[in-house]
Amino acid sequence: MAAADVLKPSEMKPHTLTGHVGFDSLPDQLVNKSVCQGFCFNILCLGETGIGKSTLMDTLFNTHFDSTPSTHDLPGVKLKANTYELQESNVRLKLTVVDSVAFGDQINKEETWKPIVDYIDAQFTAYLHEELMIKRSLFNYHDTRIHTCLYFIAPTGHSLKALDLVTMKKLDSKVNIIPVIAKADTITKAELHKFKAKIMSELMTNGVQIYQFPTDDETVAEINATMNSHIPFAVVGSDDEVKIANKMVKARQYPWGTVQVENENHCDFVKLREMLIRTNMEDLRETTHKRHFELFRRHRLEEMGFSDSESKSNSGYIPVSLSETYELKRQQHLSELQKREEEMRQTFVIRVKEKEAELKEAEKELHARFDALKKQHGEEKKKIDDSKKKLEDEMNAFQQKKATIASQSATLGKKKK
Numbered sequence: 001m002a003a004a005d006v007l008k009p010s011e012m013k014p015h016t017l018t019g020h021v022g023f024d025s026l027p028d029q030l031v032n033k034s035v036c037q038g039f040c041f042n043i044l045c046l047g048e049t050g051i052g053k054s055t056l057m058d059t060l061f062n063t064h065f066d067s068t069p070s071t072h073d074l075p076g077v078k079l080k081a082n083t084y085e086l087q088e089s090n091v092r093l094k095l096t097v098v099d100s101v102a103f104g105d106q107i108n109k110e111e112t113w114k115p116i117v118d119y120i121d122a123q124f125t126a127y128l129h130e131e132l133m134i135k136r137s138l139f140n141y142h143d144t145r146i147h148t149c150l151y152f153i154a155p156t157g158h159s160l161k162a163l164d165l166v167t168m169k170k171l172d173s174k175v176n177i178i179p180v181i182a183k184a185d186t187i188t189k190a191e192l193h194k195f196k197a198k199i200m201s202e203l204m205t206n207g208v209q210i211y212q213f214p215t216d217d218e219t220v221a222e223i224n225a226t227m228n229s230h231i232p233f234a235v236v237g238s239d240d241e242v243k244i245a246n247k248m249v250k251a252r253q254y255p256w257g258t259v260q261v262e263n264e265n266h267c268d269f270v271k272l273r274e275m276l277i278r279t280n281m282e283d284l285r286e287t288t289h290k291r292h293f294e295l296f297r298r299h300r301l302e303e304m305g306f307s308d309s310e311s312k313s314n315s316g317y318i319p320v321s322l323s324e325t326y327e328l329k330r331q332q333h334l335s336e337l338q339k340r341e342e343e344m345r346q347t348f349v350i351r352v353k354e355k356e357a358e359l360k361e362a363e364k365e366l367h368a369r370f371d372a373l374k375k376q377h378g379e380e381k382k383k384i385d386d387s388k389k390k391l392e393d394e395m396n397a398f399q400q401k402k403a404t405i406a407s408q409s410a411t412l413g414k415k416k417k
């Protein structure tokens, strides 16, 4: 369809139906289809070794994921992803938990954020790659983009570490960050209150954007607004269950008492679960796609030379359409190749000339040496010839002398007789 044929929204007229048609079932159709397809959700757990990442994941999903304690002595941070198929009622969830290994264990922490950013970008790149394919299958594509990053803050009661601020700042435009205070049972109520305020003020001063639960949908606006004021959630995780009031509950037992994970007077675990899983999981997925991936996609396509509007660059006008951009890129690539080919050819010619000159020089030297040897050989031959001649002369003279002496002695013998 030509651009002029595109229907403008203003041209659409409202129209009343005279009877039931049935497209009011569209939302149900959508729900059924989504349920049938299943969902996927990917969580990145970022926090220092042994801070309680795996235990919190087990507690959140009420299961026991396979996890082994990480080593402290890796030279750099690594990310380890595990995908699980979960089912609740008839809803299937493909959950990927990406764990940071050896986060914060290095003496030089300058590049700690890099493998994490690289991992997130790699998932975006894979999705973009699929999206740009001619035969794309986004329908059954295993989306590995990180929907949320649970950032585990150590319960120091003091302030954020430089590593926390730098890492969160590097990630905040790429992923929905939900900061949590880990092992919150180790901090007193009064300290926690101050700690939360300190964390929030430090995040704000350093311009770190964390995920805010959305307040534009009125069904969840109130609860989300309230919960936004409780961030960062102070969480406690546990794999152990304790019987309290005839009910088995997740808890941590100490000599002085029991911390119940799901007791809102003890910690914010329930708030986190409510916000992360029960209320905003879809928003986290949507924000990942519409905000973070969109930003990544825009930057990546701009880097590749695509643009929505014709704009002037040093090399002329940048075209709008994909095919024009592709053609322009192809031409640029070809001319770059030709340039490099020409450069290589010239380098080759120069090298050949240099080699030729070197060979000529060597040949000249060889000739000179040959001439010198020939001359030396001639002189030596002449000397030998001279000596030979002299020797022959001497031999002839000797022979003559010998013959003369022989004839003289013969004559002398005859005379005596």
Ligand code: GTP
Residues within 6 Å of the ligand: 047, 048, 049, 050, 051, 052, 053, 054, 055, 056, 068, 069, 070, 071, 099, 100, 101, 102, 182, 183, 184, 185, 186, 235, 236, 237, 238, 252
């Ligand atoms: P790595 O994967 O090895 O980096 O550790 P992790 O961050 O997954 O920690 P993990 O869940 O393995 O817990 C480490 C230790 O902390 C275990 O002994 C847990 O029992 C304990 N732990 C976990 N959560 C809490 C918590 O909320 N409070 C307290 N006090 N201890 C906890």
Ligand code: MG
Residues within 6 Å of the ligand: 053, 054, 055, 067, 068, 069, 070, 099
């Ligand atoms: Mg772990």
